[in-house]
Amino acid sequence: MLKEIGYKVWQLKTEFIYRLALKRYAKSLPALSLADRQIVDRLQQEGVYVTSLEKLGFASTPQMVDACSEVLSCTEPERDRSAAKSPLQIYTLSELTDFSLWGNERRLLDIVQNYIGLPIKFQGIQLRREFSHPQQFGAMLWHKDGDDRRSIKVIIYLSDVDREHGPFEYIPKSVTAAAWLRFRIDYQIFRTGFSGLKNEKMEQFVPRSAWKSCVGAAGTVILVDTHSVFHHGSLRTAERSALFFVYTARNPKRPDLCRRYSHHSHPRLNLSRNSQNLKQQ
Ligand SMILES: [Fe+2]
Known part of the structure:
Protein backbone atom coordinates (compact mmCIF):
# COMPACT_ATOMS: atom_id res chain seq x y z
CA MET A 1 0.00 0.00 0.00
CA ALA A 31 9.61 29.88 -35.46
CA LEU A 32 7.62 28.09 -38.18
CA SER A 33 6.26 29.09 -41.56
CA LEU A 34 2.49 29.26 -41.86
CA ALA A 35 2.44 25.94 -43.75
CA ASP A 36 4.53 24.18 -41.11
CA ARG A 37 2.41 25.68 -38.33
CA GLN A 38 -0.60 24.04 -40.00
CA ILE A 39 1.19 20.67 -39.83
CA VAL A 40 1.71 21.12 -36.07
CA ASP A 41 -1.90 22.26 -35.62
CA ARG A 42 -3.15 19.19 -37.48
CA LEU A 43 -0.97 16.93 -35.32
CA GLN A 44 -2.41 18.54 -32.21
CA GLN A 45 -6.00 18.16 -33.43
CA GLU A 46 -5.91 14.69 -35.02
CA GLY A 47 -2.53 13.19 -34.12
CA VAL A 48 -1.62 12.55 -37.77
CA TYR A 49 -0.54 14.59 -40.81
CA VAL A 50 -0.14 12.95 -44.22
CA THR A 51 2.05 14.50 -46.92
CA SER A 52 4.69 13.34 -49.42
CA LEU A 53 8.42 13.57 -50.02
CA GLU A 54 7.66 15.77 -53.02
CA LYS A 55 5.52 18.23 -51.06
CA LEU A 56 8.05 18.44 -48.21
CA GLY A 57 10.77 19.14 -50.80
CA PHE A 58 13.78 18.58 -48.55
CA ALA A 59 17.17 19.04 -50.24
CA SER A 60 18.36 15.64 -48.99
CA THR A 61 15.40 13.69 -50.46
CA PRO A 62 17.02 12.66 -53.81
CA GLN A 63 20.07 11.31 -51.94
CA MET A 64 17.87 9.30 -49.57
CA VAL A 65 15.69 7.94 -52.38
CA ASP A 66 18.81 6.70 -54.20
CA ALA A 67 20.00 5.01 -51.02
CA CYS A 68 16.58 3.37 -50.48
CA SER A 69 16.80 1.23 -53.60
CA GLU A 70 20.31 0.13 -52.65
CA VAL A 71 19.26 -0.71 -49.11
CA LEU A 72 16.21 -2.67 -50.25
CA SER A 73 18.30 -4.70 -52.67
CA CYS A 74 20.44 -5.81 -49.73
CA THR A 75 17.54 -7.19 -47.70
CA GLU A 76 16.14 -10.67 -47.97
CA PRO A 77 13.48 -10.95 -50.72
CA GLU A 78 10.15 -12.56 -49.81
CA ARG A 79 10.56 -15.39 -52.33
CA ASP A 80 13.63 -16.58 -50.39
CA ARG A 81 11.78 -16.69 -47.12
CA SER A 82 10.41 -19.86 -45.62
CA ALA A 83 6.94 -19.84 -44.06
CA ALA A 84 8.54 -20.42 -40.66
CA LYS A 85 10.31 -17.06 -40.75
CA SER A 86 8.89 -13.97 -39.14
CA PRO A 87 6.55 -11.93 -41.35
CA LEU A 88 8.48 -8.86 -40.22
CA GLN A 89 12.05 -7.77 -40.96
CA ILE A 90 13.47 -4.76 -39.13
CA TYR A 91 16.78 -3.15 -40.07
CA THR A 92 18.48 -0.27 -38.26
CA LEU A 93 19.56 2.52 -40.59
CA SER A 94 20.41 5.15 -37.99
CA GLU A 95 24.10 5.21 -38.87
CA LEU A 96 23.61 5.71 -42.60
CA THR A 97 24.27 9.33 -43.55
CA ASP A 98 21.91 9.28 -46.54
CA PHE A 99 19.02 8.63 -44.14
CA SER A 100 20.16 10.55 -41.07
CA LEU A 101 20.62 13.72 -43.18
CA TRP A 102 16.94 13.54 -44.10
CA GLY A 103 15.91 12.86 -40.53
CA ASN A 104 17.94 15.85 -39.37
CA GLU A 105 16.50 18.32 -41.87
CA ARG A 106 16.10 21.59 -39.95
CA ARG A 107 12.49 22.12 -41.04
CA LEU A 108 11.49 18.64 -39.92
CA LEU A 109 13.24 19.04 -36.54
CA ASP A 110 11.51 22.41 -36.03
CA ILE A 111 8.08 20.90 -36.78
CA VAL A 112 8.72 17.99 -34.40
CA GLN A 113 10.10 20.27 -31.69
CA ASN A 114 7.08 22.57 -31.90
CA TYR A 115 4.77 19.59 -31.55
CA ILE A 116 6.67 17.92 -28.69
CA GLY A 117 7.18 21.29 -27.01
CA LEU A 118 10.60 20.46 -25.54
CA PRO A 119 14.18 19.88 -26.77
CA ILE A 120 13.99 16.68 -28.81
CA LYS A 121 16.00 13.54 -29.40
CA PHE A 122 16.18 11.81 -32.77
CA GLN A 123 15.95 8.20 -31.55
CA GLY A 124 16.73 6.37 -34.77
CA ILE A 125 15.70 5.09 -38.17
CA GLN A 126 14.32 1.69 -39.04
CA LEU A 127 13.50 -0.01 -42.29
CA ARG A 128 10.54 -2.32 -41.77
CA ARG A 129 9.68 -4.94 -44.38
CA GLU A 130 6.35 -6.51 -43.48
CA PHE A 131 5.13 -9.56 -45.33
CA SER A 132 1.69 -11.06 -45.80
CA HIS A 133 0.20 -12.70 -42.73
CA PRO A 134 -3.31 -14.04 -42.17
CA GLN A 135 -3.68 -12.90 -38.56
CA GLN A 136 -3.20 -9.77 -36.48
CA PHE A 137 -0.11 -9.89 -34.26
CA GLY A 138 2.46 -7.44 -32.84
CA ALA A 139 2.13 -3.94 -34.32
CA MET A 140 -0.86 -5.16 -36.35
CA LEU A 141 -2.89 -5.11 -33.14
CA TRP A 142 -4.46 -1.77 -32.12
CA HIS A 143 -2.21 -0.03 -29.59
CA LYS A 144 -0.52 3.20 -28.54
CA ASP A 145 3.27 3.50 -28.11
CA GLY A 146 4.54 4.20 -24.62
CA ASP A 147 7.94 5.71 -25.43
CA ASP A 148 7.12 9.23 -24.31
CA ARG A 149 4.26 11.61 -23.49
CA ARG A 150 4.48 12.97 -27.03
CA SER A 151 6.50 11.19 -29.69
CA ILE A 152 6.57 11.57 -33.45
CA LYS A 153 7.12 8.80 -35.95
CA VAL A 154 7.66 9.80 -39.55
CA ILE A 155 6.69 6.90 -41.78
CA ILE A 156 7.73 6.89 -45.45
CA TYR A 157 6.26 4.31 -47.81
CA LEU A 158 8.89 2.85 -50.12
CA SER A 159 6.34 1.35 -52.51
CA ASP A 160 2.70 2.03 -53.36
CA VAL A 161 0.48 0.98 -50.45
CA ASP A 162 -3.09 -0.06 -51.16
CA ARG A 163 -5.54 -2.05 -49.02
CA GLU A 164 -3.75 -5.34 -49.65
CA HIS A 165 -0.38 -3.99 -48.47
CA GLY A 166 -1.63 -3.32 -44.93
CA PRO A 167 -1.65 0.48 -44.78
CA PHE A 168 -1.01 2.32 -41.53
CA GLU A 169 -4.40 2.81 -39.88
CA TYR A 170 -5.36 5.10 -37.00
CA ILE A 171 -8.25 6.59 -35.08
CA PRO A 172 -8.12 10.41 -35.07
CA LYS A 173 -7.67 12.08 -31.70
CA SER A 174 -10.99 13.90 -32.14
CA VAL A 175 -12.86 10.58 -32.30
CA THR A 176 -11.47 9.46 -28.94
CA ALA A 177 -11.60 12.90 -27.32
CA ALA A 178 -13.95 11.67 -24.57
CA ALA A 179 -11.83 10.66 -21.56
CA TRP A 180 -14.24 7.84 -20.68
CA LEU A 181 -13.92 6.26 -24.13
CA ARG A 182 -10.10 6.50 -24.04
CA PHE A 183 -10.09 4.98 -20.57
CA ARG A 184 -12.23 2.02 -21.68
CA ILE A 185 -9.99 1.29 -24.69
CA ASP A 186 -6.80 1.75 -22.61
CA TYR A 187 -8.21 -0.63 -20.02
CA GLN A 188 -8.89 -3.32 -22.65
CA ILE A 189 -5.34 -2.91 -23.98
CA PHE A 190 -4.04 -3.18 -20.40
CA ARG A 191 -5.98 -6.45 -20.06
CA THR A 192 -4.07 -7.87 -23.06
CA GLY A 193 -0.79 -7.14 -21.26
CA PHE A 194 -0.37 -4.13 -23.59
CA SER A 195 -0.08 -6.34 -26.67
CA GLY A 196 -3.14 -4.68 -28.27
CA LEU A 197 -6.65 -5.25 -29.59
CA LYS A 198 -7.90 -7.10 -32.62
CA ASN A 199 -10.20 -5.31 -35.08
CA GLU A 200 -13.27 -7.08 -33.71
CA LYS A 201 -12.57 -5.73 -30.22
CA MET A 202 -11.74 -2.19 -31.34
CA GLU A 203 -14.95 -1.85 -33.30
CA GLN A 204 -16.89 -2.44 -30.07
CA PHE A 205 -15.61 1.02 -29.06
CA VAL A 206 -15.08 2.87 -32.35
CA PRO A 207 -16.95 1.98 -35.56
CA ARG A 208 -14.83 1.03 -38.57
CA SER A 209 -16.24 4.02 -40.43
CA ALA A 210 -14.22 6.27 -38.09
CA TRP A 211 -10.91 4.46 -38.72
CA LYS A 212 -8.55 6.25 -41.10
CA SER A 213 -6.50 4.17 -43.49
CA CYS A 214 -3.35 5.74 -44.96
CA VAL A 215 -3.21 4.25 -48.44
CA GLY A 216 -0.80 6.11 -50.67
CA ALA A 217 1.84 6.02 -53.38
CA ALA A 218 5.53 5.40 -52.79
CA GLY A 219 6.92 8.53 -51.15
CA THR A 220 3.86 9.11 -48.96
CA VAL A 221 4.97 10.58 -45.63
CA ILE A 222 2.92 10.11 -42.46
CA LEU A 223 3.73 12.13 -39.34
CA VAL A 224 2.03 10.59 -36.33
CA ASP A 225 2.09 10.94 -32.58
CA THR A 226 1.98 7.24 -31.83
CA HIS A 227 1.52 7.93 -28.13
CA SER A 228 -1.70 9.91 -28.66
CA VAL A 229 -3.55 7.94 -31.31
CA PHE A 230 -4.67 4.31 -31.38
CA HIS A 231 -3.00 2.84 -34.44
CA HIS A 232 -1.81 -0.33 -36.13
CA GLY A 233 -0.60 -1.77 -39.42
CA SER A 234 -3.69 -3.35 -40.99
CA LEU A 235 -3.87 -6.94 -42.24
CA ARG A 236 -1.97 -7.49 -45.47
CA THR A 237 -1.79 -10.01 -48.28
CA ALA A 238 1.16 -8.29 -49.97
CA GLU A 239 4.45 -6.86 -48.73
CA ARG A 240 4.80 -3.34 -47.38
CA SER A 241 8.18 -1.65 -46.94
CA ALA A 242 8.54 1.61 -45.07
CA LEU A 243 11.06 3.79 -43.26
CA PHE A 244 10.36 4.87 -39.68
CA PHE A 245 12.08 7.96 -38.20
CA VAL A 246 11.48 8.30 -34.46
CA TYR A 247 11.59 11.44 -32.29
CA THR A 248 10.88 11.98 -28.59
CA ALA A 249 11.71 14.61 -26.00
CA ARG A 250 15.41 14.66 -25.06
CA ASN A 251 14.51 13.00 -21.76
CA PRO A 252 11.71 10.61 -22.74
CA LYS A 253 9.36 9.04 -20.24
CA ARG A 254 10.56 5.51 -21.11
CA PRO A 255 14.18 5.60 -22.34
CA ASP A 256 14.27 1.81 -22.00
CA LEU A 257 11.60 1.47 -24.72
CA CYS A 258 13.37 3.98 -26.96
CA ARG A 259 16.50 1.82 -27.14
CA ARG A 260 14.75 -0.54 -29.59
CA TYR A 261 15.17 2.05 -32.37
CA SER A 262 18.94 1.67 -32.30
CA HIS A 263 19.12 -1.79 -30.75
CA HIS A 264 21.83 -4.21 -31.87
CA SER A 265 19.33 -7.08 -32.06
CA HIS A 266 18.18 -5.66 -35.39
CA PRO A 267 20.59 -6.09 -38.29
CA ARG A 268 22.34 -2.93 -39.42
CA LEU A 269 22.85 -2.23 -43.07
CA ASN A 270 26.15 -0.68 -44.00
CA LEU A 271 26.16 1.35 -47.18
CA SER A 272 29.61 1.63 -48.67
CA ARG A 273 29.56 4.54 -51.11
CA ASN A 274 33.03 3.79 -52.47
CA SER A 275 32.36 0.26 -53.60
CA GLN A 276 28.62 0.79 -54.09
CA ASN A 277 28.14 -2.43 -52.16
CA LEU A 278 25.82 -3.03 -49.28
CA LYS A 279 26.78 -5.28 -46.45
CA GLN A 280 24.56 -6.70 -43.78
CA GLN A 281 26.37 -6.64 -40.44
FE1 LIG B 1 3.01 1.62 -32.65
Missing part, protein backbone atom coordinates in the same frame (compact mmCIF):
# COMPACT_ATOMS: atom_id res chain seq x y z
CA LEU A 2 2.78 2.43 0.99
CA LYS A 3 4.66 1.45 -2.14
CA GLU A 4 1.60 2.27 -4.29
CA ILE A 5 1.14 5.66 -2.63
CA GLY A 6 4.83 6.40 -3.13
CA TYR A 7 4.53 5.51 -6.81
CA LYS A 8 1.47 7.76 -7.24
CA VAL A 9 3.27 10.67 -5.57
CA TRP A 10 6.28 10.12 -7.85
CA GLN A 11 3.97 10.05 -10.91
CA LEU A 12 2.29 13.33 -9.90
CA LYS A 13 5.66 14.95 -9.24
CA THR A 14 7.11 13.94 -12.65
CA GLU A 15 3.90 15.07 -14.37
CA PHE A 16 4.14 18.45 -12.64
CA ILE A 17 7.80 18.83 -13.65
CA TYR A 18 6.88 17.91 -17.25
CA ARG A 19 4.05 20.50 -17.41
CA LEU A 20 6.35 23.15 -15.96
CA ALA A 21 9.07 22.34 -18.52
CA LEU A 22 6.52 22.64 -21.38
CA LYS A 23 5.48 26.05 -20.14
CA ARG A 24 9.04 27.28 -19.66
CA TYR A 25 10.25 26.05 -23.04
CA ALA A 26 7.30 27.44 -25.03
CA LYS A 27 9.10 30.76 -25.54
CA SER A 28 12.19 29.02 -26.92
CA LEU A 29 10.46 26.98 -29.65
CA PRO A 30 11.74 27.69 -33.18
Whole structure:
Protein backbone atom coordinates (compact mmCIF):
# COMPACT_ATOMS: atom_id res chain seq x y z
CA MET A 1 0.00 0.00 0.00
CA LEU A 2 2.78 2.43 0.99
CA LYS A 3 4.66 1.45 -2.14
CA GLU A 4 1.60 2.27 -4.29
CA ILE A 5 1.14 5.66 -2.63
CA GLY A 6 4.83 6.40 -3.13
CA TYR A 7 4.53 5.51 -6.81
CA LYS A 8 1.47 7.76 -7.24
CA VAL A 9 3.27 10.67 -5.57
CA TRP A 10 6.28 10.12 -7.85
CA GLN A 11 3.97 10.05 -10.91
CA LEU A 12 2.29 13.33 -9.90
CA LYS A 13 5.66 14.95 -9.24
CA THR A 14 7.11 13.94 -12.65
CA GLU A 15 3.90 15.07 -14.37
CA PHE A 16 4.14 18.45 -12.64
CA ILE A 17 7.80 18.83 -13.65
CA TYR A 18 6.88 17.91 -17.25
CA ARG A 19 4.05 20.50 -17.41
CA LEU A 20 6.35 23.15 -15.96
CA ALA A 21 9.07 22.34 -18.52
CA LEU A 22 6.52 22.64 -21.38
CA LYS A 23 5.48 26.05 -20.14
CA ARG A 24 9.04 27.28 -19.66
CA TYR A 25 10.25 26.05 -23.04
CA ALA A 26 7.30 27.44 -25.03
CA LYS A 27 9.10 30.76 -25.54
CA SER A 28 12.19 29.02 -26.92
CA LEU A 29 10.46 26.98 -29.65
CA PRO A 30 11.74 27.69 -33.18
CA ALA A 31 9.61 29.88 -35.46
CA LEU A 32 7.62 28.09 -38.18
CA SER A 33 6.26 29.09 -41.56
CA LEU A 34 2.49 29.26 -41.86
CA ALA A 35 2.44 25.94 -43.75
CA ASP A 36 4.53 24.18 -41.11
CA ARG A 37 2.41 25.68 -38.33
CA GLN A 38 -0.60 24.04 -40.00
CA ILE A 39 1.19 20.67 -39.83
CA VAL A 40 1.71 21.12 -36.07
CA ASP A 41 -1.90 22.26 -35.62
CA ARG A 42 -3.15 19.19 -37.48
CA LEU A 43 -0.97 16.93 -35.32
CA GLN A 44 -2.41 18.54 -32.21
CA GLN A 45 -6.00 18.16 -33.43
CA GLU A 46 -5.91 14.69 -35.02
CA GLY A 47 -2.53 13.19 -34.12
CA VAL A 48 -1.62 12.55 -37.77
CA TYR A 49 -0.54 14.59 -40.81
CA VAL A 50 -0.14 12.95 -44.22
CA THR A 51 2.05 14.50 -46.92
CA SER A 52 4.69 13.34 -49.42
CA LEU A 53 8.42 13.57 -50.02
CA GLU A 54 7.66 15.77 -53.02
CA LYS A 55 5.52 18.23 -51.06
CA LEU A 56 8.05 18.44 -48.21
CA GLY A 57 10.77 19.14 -50.80
CA PHE A 58 13.78 18.58 -48.55
CA ALA A 59 17.17 19.04 -50.24
CA SER A 60 18.36 15.64 -48.99
CA THR A 61 15.40 13.69 -50.46
CA PRO A 62 17.02 12.66 -53.81
CA GLN A 63 20.07 11.31 -51.94
CA MET A 64 17.87 9.30 -49.57
CA VAL A 65 15.69 7.94 -52.38
CA ASP A 66 18.81 6.70 -54.20
CA ALA A 67 20.00 5.01 -51.02
CA CYS A 68 16.58 3.37 -50.48
CA SER A 69 16.80 1.23 -53.60
CA GLU A 70 20.31 0.13 -52.65
CA VAL A 71 19.26 -0.71 -49.11
CA LEU A 72 16.21 -2.67 -50.25
CA SER A 73 18.30 -4.70 -52.67
CA CYS A 74 20.44 -5.81 -49.73
CA THR A 75 17.54 -7.19 -47.70
CA GLU A 76 16.14 -10.67 -47.97
CA PRO A 77 13.48 -10.95 -50.72
CA GLU A 78 10.15 -12.56 -49.81
CA ARG A 79 10.56 -15.39 -52.33
CA ASP A 80 13.63 -16.58 -50.39
CA ARG A 81 11.78 -16.69 -47.12
CA SER A 82 10.41 -19.86 -45.62
CA ALA A 83 6.94 -19.84 -44.06
CA ALA A 84 8.54 -20.42 -40.66
CA LYS A 85 10.31 -17.06 -40.75
CA SER A 86 8.89 -13.97 -39.14
CA PRO A 87 6.55 -11.93 -41.35
CA LEU A 88 8.48 -8.86 -40.22
CA GLN A 89 12.05 -7.77 -40.96
CA ILE A 90 13.47 -4.76 -39.13
CA TYR A 91 16.78 -3.15 -40.07
CA THR A 92 18.48 -0.27 -38.26
CA LEU A 93 19.56 2.52 -40.59
CA SER A 94 20.41 5.15 -37.99
CA GLU A 95 24.10 5.21 -38.87
CA LEU A 96 23.61 5.71 -42.60
CA THR A 97 24.27 9.33 -43.55
CA ASP A 98 21.91 9.28 -46.54
CA PHE A 99 19.02 8.63 -44.14
CA SER A 100 20.16 10.55 -41.07
CA LEU A 101 20.62 13.72 -43.18
CA TRP A 102 16.94 13.54 -44.10
CA GLY A 103 15.91 12.86 -40.53
CA ASN A 104 17.94 15.85 -39.37
CA GLU A 105 16.50 18.32 -41.87
CA ARG A 106 16.10 21.59 -39.95
CA ARG A 107 12.49 22.12 -41.04
CA LEU A 108 11.49 18.64 -39.92
CA LEU A 109 13.24 19.04 -36.54
CA ASP A 110 11.51 22.41 -36.03
CA ILE A 111 8.08 20.90 -36.78
CA VAL A 112 8.72 17.99 -34.40
CA GLN A 113 10.10 20.27 -31.69
CA ASN A 114 7.08 22.57 -31.90
CA TYR A 115 4.77 19.59 -31.55
CA ILE A 116 6.67 17.92 -28.69
CA GLY A 117 7.18 21.29 -27.01
CA LEU A 118 10.60 20.46 -25.54
CA PRO A 119 14.18 19.88 -26.77
CA ILE A 120 13.99 16.68 -28.81
CA LYS A 121 16.00 13.54 -29.40
CA PHE A 122 16.18 11.81 -32.77
CA GLN A 123 15.95 8.20 -31.55
CA GLY A 124 16.73 6.37 -34.77
CA ILE A 125 15.70 5.09 -38.17
CA GLN A 126 14.32 1.69 -39.04
CA LEU A 127 13.50 -0.01 -42.29
CA ARG A 128 10.54 -2.32 -41.77
CA ARG A 129 9.68 -4.94 -44.38
CA GLU A 130 6.35 -6.51 -43.48
CA PHE A 131 5.13 -9.56 -45.33
CA SER A 132 1.69 -11.06 -45.80
CA HIS A 133 0.20 -12.70 -42.73
CA PRO A 134 -3.31 -14.04 -42.17
CA GLN A 135 -3.68 -12.90 -38.56
CA GLN A 136 -3.20 -9.77 -36.48
CA PHE A 137 -0.11 -9.89 -34.26
CA GLY A 138 2.46 -7.44 -32.84
CA ALA A 139 2.13 -3.94 -34.32
CA MET A 140 -0.86 -5.16 -36.35
CA LEU A 141 -2.89 -5.11 -33.14
CA TRP A 142 -4.46 -1.77 -32.12
CA HIS A 143 -2.21 -0.03 -29.59
CA LYS A 144 -0.52 3.20 -28.54
CA ASP A 145 3.27 3.50 -28.11
CA GLY A 146 4.54 4.20 -24.62
CA ASP A 147 7.94 5.71 -25.43
CA ASP A 148 7.12 9.23 -24.31
CA ARG A 149 4.26 11.61 -23.49
CA ARG A 150 4.48 12.97 -27.03
CA SER A 151 6.50 11.19 -29.69
CA ILE A 152 6.57 11.57 -33.45
CA LYS A 153 7.12 8.80 -35.95
CA VAL A 154 7.66 9.80 -39.55
CA ILE A 155 6.69 6.90 -41.78
CA ILE A 156 7.73 6.89 -45.45
CA TYR A 157 6.26 4.31 -47.81
CA LEU A 158 8.89 2.85 -50.12
CA SER A 159 6.34 1.35 -52.51
CA ASP A 160 2.70 2.03 -53.36
CA VAL A 161 0.48 0.98 -50.45
CA ASP A 162 -3.09 -0.06 -51.16
CA ARG A 163 -5.54 -2.05 -49.02
CA GLU A 164 -3.75 -5.34 -49.65
CA HIS A 165 -0.38 -3.99 -48.47
CA GLY A 166 -1.63 -3.32 -44.93
CA PRO A 167 -1.65 0.48 -44.78
CA PHE A 168 -1.01 2.32 -41.53
CA GLU A 169 -4.40 2.81 -39.88
CA TYR A 170 -5.36 5.10 -37.00
CA ILE A 171 -8.25 6.59 -35.08
CA PRO A 172 -8.12 10.41 -35.07
CA LYS A 173 -7.67 12.08 -31.70
CA SER A 174 -10.99 13.90 -32.14
CA VAL A 175 -12.86 10.58 -32.30
CA THR A 176 -11.47 9.46 -28.94
CA ALA A 177 -11.60 12.90 -27.32
CA ALA A 178 -13.95 11.67 -24.57
CA ALA A 179 -11.83 10.66 -21.56
CA TRP A 180 -14.24 7.84 -20.68
CA LEU A 181 -13.92 6.26 -24.13
CA ARG A 182 -10.10 6.50 -24.04
CA PHE A 183 -10.09 4.98 -20.57
CA ARG A 184 -12.23 2.02 -21.68
CA ILE A 185 -9.99 1.29 -24.69
CA ASP A 186 -6.80 1.75 -22.61
CA TYR A 187 -8.21 -0.63 -20.02
CA GLN A 188 -8.89 -3.32 -22.65
CA ILE A 189 -5.34 -2.91 -23.98
CA PHE A 190 -4.04 -3.18 -20.40
CA ARG A 191 -5.98 -6.45 -20.06
CA THR A 192 -4.07 -7.87 -23.06
CA GLY A 193 -0.79 -7.14 -21.26
CA PHE A 194 -0.37 -4.13 -23.59
CA SER A 195 -0.08 -6.34 -26.67
CA GLY A 196 -3.14 -4.68 -28.27
CA LEU A 197 -6.65 -5.25 -29.59
CA LYS A 198 -7.90 -7.10 -32.62
CA ASN A 199 -10.20 -5.31 -35.08
CA GLU A 200 -13.27 -7.08 -33.71
CA LYS A 201 -12.57 -5.73 -30.22
CA MET A 202 -11.74 -2.19 -31.34
CA GLU A 203 -14.95 -1.85 -33.30
CA GLN A 204 -16.89 -2.44 -30.07
CA PHE A 205 -15.61 1.02 -29.06
CA VAL A 206 -15.08 2.87 -32.35
CA PRO A 207 -16.95 1.98 -35.56
CA ARG A 208 -14.83 1.03 -38.57
CA SER A 209 -16.24 4.02 -40.43
CA ALA A 210 -14.22 6.27 -38.09
CA TRP A 211 -10.91 4.46 -38.72
CA LYS A 212 -8.55 6.25 -41.10
CA SER A 213 -6.50 4.17 -43.49
CA CYS A 214 -3.35 5.74 -44.96
CA VAL A 215 -3.21 4.25 -48.44
CA GLY A 216 -0.80 6.11 -50.67
CA ALA A 217 1.84 6.02 -53.38
CA ALA A 218 5.53 5.40 -52.79
CA GLY A 219 6.92 8.53 -51.15
CA THR A 220 3.86 9.11 -48.96
CA VAL A 221 4.97 10.58 -45.63
CA ILE A 222 2.92 10.11 -42.46
CA LEU A 223 3.73 12.13 -39.34
CA VAL A 224 2.03 10.59 -36.33
CA ASP A 225 2.09 10.94 -32.58
CA THR A 226 1.98 7.24 -31.83
CA HIS A 227 1.52 7.93 -28.13
CA SER A 228 -1.70 9.91 -28.66
CA VAL A 229 -3.55 7.94 -31.31
CA PHE A 230 -4.67 4.31 -31.38
CA HIS A 231 -3.00 2.84 -34.44
CA HIS A 232 -1.81 -0.33 -36.13
CA GLY A 233 -0.60 -1.77 -39.42
CA SER A 234 -3.69 -3.35 -40.99
CA LEU A 235 -3.87 -6.94 -42.24
CA ARG A 236 -1.97 -7.49 -45.47
CA THR A 237 -1.79 -10.01 -48.28
CA ALA A 238 1.16 -8.29 -49.97
CA GLU A 239 4.45 -6.86 -48.73
CA ARG A 240 4.80 -3.34 -47.38
CA SER A 241 8.18 -1.65 -46.94
CA ALA A 242 8.54 1.61 -45.07
CA LEU A 243 11.06 3.79 -43.26
CA PHE A 244 10.36 4.87 -39.68
CA PHE A 245 12.08 7.96 -38.20
CA VAL A 246 11.48 8.30 -34.46
CA TYR A 247 11.59 11.44 -32.29
CA THR A 248 10.88 11.98 -28.59
CA ALA A 249 11.71 14.61 -26.00
CA ARG A 250 15.41 14.66 -25.06
CA ASN A 251 14.51 13.00 -21.76
CA PRO A 252 11.71 10.61 -22.74
CA LYS A 253 9.36 9.04 -20.24
CA ARG A 254 10.56 5.51 -21.11
CA PRO A 255 14.18 5.60 -22.34
CA ASP A 256 14.27 1.81 -22.00
CA LEU A 257 11.60 1.47 -24.72
CA CYS A 258 13.37 3.98 -26.96
CA ARG A 259 16.50 1.82 -27.14
CA ARG A 260 14.75 -0.54 -29.59
CA TYR A 261 15.17 2.05 -32.37
CA SER A 262 18.94 1.67 -32.30
CA HIS A 263 19.12 -1.79 -30.75
CA HIS A 264 21.83 -4.21 -31.87
CA SER A 265 19.33 -7.08 -32.06
CA HIS A 266 18.18 -5.66 -35.39
CA PRO A 267 20.59 -6.09 -38.29
CA ARG A 268 22.34 -2.93 -39.42
CA LEU A 269 22.85 -2.23 -43.07
CA ASN A 270 26.15 -0.68 -44.00
CA LEU A 271 26.16 1.35 -47.18
CA SER A 272 29.61 1.63 -48.67
CA ARG A 273 29.56 4.54 -51.11
CA ASN A 274 33.03 3.79 -52.47
CA SER A 275 32.36 0.26 -53.60
CA GLN A 276 28.62 0.79 -54.09
CA ASN A 277 28.14 -2.43 -52.16
CA LEU A 278 25.82 -3.03 -49.28
CA LYS A 279 26.78 -5.28 -46.45
CA GLN A 280 24.56 -6.70 -43.78
CA GLN A 281 26.37 -6.64 -40.44
FE1 LIG B 1 3.01 1.62 -32.65
